[in-house]
Amino acid sequence: MTHKLKYFAFILLLLFSMAIYAQTKVETLAELVPYLSQDNANVVLKEGTYTITVNNIKNGTFKFHTTIDNHEALVLLLFSGNNSVYDFTGVTVNVETEVLTAFKEYNEFYELQVVGNNNVIKNLTLVDVGSVYDHPTRRACNVVMDGAGNRIEGLHLSTKGSYPYGYGETFGKGGNNVINHFKHSAFLIRGYKNHAKNCTIIHRSYGHAMFMQAADEPLIEGCYIEGTMRSTDDMLAETGTGSDGDKAGFMTYFGYKLPAGYMMSLGEGGIRAYNGGETIIDGVVYNRGTSNPTIINCTVKNMRAGVTLTHATGKKYVSGTATIGCERGFCIGTGDIVDSYADTQYGPALGVDYVNDSGTNADITLLPYEGKSYNGSGHAAIIIGSDHKITLRSAVPNPDQNLKIQVGGDNRTIGLLKRDENYPASHIKLNNLTEYPVVLDENSNNTTGVSAGKVSDDGQNNHLFYKAMH
Template sequence: MNVRTILVAAGLLLAGVCVQAAPVEIDSLEELADYARRDNVSVRLKPGVYELNDASLGRELDLKLYKGDTPTRDYPAAALLLFSGNHSTYDLSGAEIRLDTKLHQAFWKRKLFEVFVTGNRNTIEGLTVRDVGEEVPSDSAIMLTVMGDDNTISKADLFIHGSSPYGYGHLLGKGGGALVPLHKHSSFLIAGKNTKVLGCKVVTHGFGHGIVMQGAVDTLIKDCYVEGEMRTTDEMLAETSGLAFDVGFKSDYPPGTIVPGQIKCLAEDGIRTYAYGSLVGRSTERVIVENCVIKHMRSGVALGAERGPSTVTGTTVIGCQERGYSIGSNGVIEHCKGDAMYGPLLTFLGARTKNCTIDLELMPETNAFPVTRLLEVNGTGHTITVRNHEGKRRRKETPFVFGESDWGDIHLFRAPDSDPSNYSGAYSCTLTNQTGMPIVFSELSENCTVVTDGRIQKKGGKNNKVVKVR
């Protein structure tokens, strides 16, 4: 080594520059599982198809469930592929892991994490996992779970199969008191801090959520795509065997039976938060959703359970059943659009949400399955603007409603004697309606202001103000 080379190297070290070694190239899942346990590695999996059809790489995990910040009971789990290392980079671009769904039952009665990231400060790029088959989990399954902190998941493609019930959406129940046993299969769970999800795709044919957060803090979801599938209730009612047939086509949702002439999403919500993460013992906090597309899920962007504020920008929701968007107090939704094809463009969960700023475009598409409310305004102090996408007006008039919600309808169905104001109510909200759609003020609306180019279909409530514009 000459003097010049020595001086350059010394200068780099003094400047704090770290030159990372070229990634190690591997060509087997066995090698990947080994490197996934290591710290400070850079690995590239050779492009190709990799069959995961036995449980030899898997590990049983004895996790804990928390109540508050205290672990209270055991949580038997298993992972088929465990990333427990730290400060590592994994480039899986061009490789596809084909996972035989018989492995859903390889660890009997344990919660199954197909790919489980417990390490910190890792980057995983190009992960593609495809379930092959329809075997249901012995308990429940999640394809990709990130529980460690400061991880980046980039350009992952997840294709989910295998769950029960599947084919009925949530009609047979989705939690306690379900009409049939549940063996759910969600797609992507985030429970860590500072997780970045960039350019990922989820296509789910499983009964479970798309991208879901439980105990996650400061999550960024950007440039992602989530898609489920839909099925008509007429198809369900035509069955002559199966889970719905066996319970007499009863439903856990109003009016208590499966109703003909409707359409349902077979998965759950596209991007969803829960208030708390029992695997990490903390609340879910702050989410940013940017430039995402959600199609044919039960809800598109279902935020609001987390501690905010959260923001949603540049996002599109297409053909979702229950709602396009919801968000929590002080949240912002802007430069977003949706078609409200099967459910309202916007709703708020309950009447306690406050001071949100919403700017949405309503796409003009309609279909044979009627929507009863295009907007469900509940809570206090919101500022909402809705305009027509590309200036195209919707052909069928459907109202924007203050002080009612599907959320309230469901709770009143289950507890008819409860107070409706526990679930719905709009107070001191301002709406600028540039869509030509009509306005309904229910009795649970007060001191709201609407600037509208649509007619007033019903004026209930108290002290609501209307400013008509052309």
């Protein structure tokens, strides 16, 4: 090839590359829709506020469908192309909550779903506008990620609309419910190597904030999640008002009347992994659990559980993450919690779900909090199972001595008050660098380490030594 031909070929390649990555600006949401199915698109939506109503869906402007494993979903914005970038900087999309109840023929309702690969969706503000009591026909989720290698970045999501709302898990969370539930979650990650980065979720709905199903190597990074709390005292004050809780006599799905003295989130999990689910990648449906999740530099506030990865498999890694004002902070089963933080105002900073869970390696700093403690469980941490290595550090100057670090035995939470609490804990290495007291239950054995809080030992062969900080 001559020098001129090489130069011409280079120019053609350059022009072709520029054509692929040339940015297209669109003026309206309707104008954006055709680009959602294209490959190699690079689209910017004009700054402004846009609203999606029931009529917009009925006329077909925002009415897509996906079916995975016989579950058909109505989707407002379906990103099915590959290798595309969508820039929503300065854009707010309002979705009227009336749409949740208007389409009864669909089991699922998604506001945004990604089924293509290697797409970037950035800086969208997505807001549910209407009543917290507007609810889906069955269930809804604002954002669902399928496909592979996708990234949603800078999303600001305000979730609203579920039933019943205002009671947390009091009347059920699926299956056997005292009151029939219509859940609405915020952000579901499925697929392969999908990434949620620097997203904010303001969660005012009964459902999970950010959760994973059928996800392999999901990455959640730099995200802020905020729910809201309500005391069981406040719920019980509805007695005689004719509210949903009052009509149920506040008889919980646990099998007994709601107790006073607890604080409950009105949502569910902040960041949660499931051991089942379906996803679609390149047109192929996979039925599987969640594996190899990574959580980095996130904050979860006022949710039922901060970070729960118990049901995931493979390598589980949490770093630089804080749980604040949650019913429970961290619980991962097996895996690593590094340089992370939690308070104990409304529940324990750390928990373990099952006696066969082993291999939690955790380094958590316990944080101070403002206002009254409403920790009905009475625990700063609960450790059952085996072969855990736990380091608890302290940023609390005068820790509440009524809260204990429980090793074995009592795993009691609001949902376990009437069960036999006799859980074993064995071969635990505990470095309690806080002044919270430690209780080694009679079902604990071979616990080793040091504690800056006083130690009560009813177990066998434990060697946890009290070493005062002052």
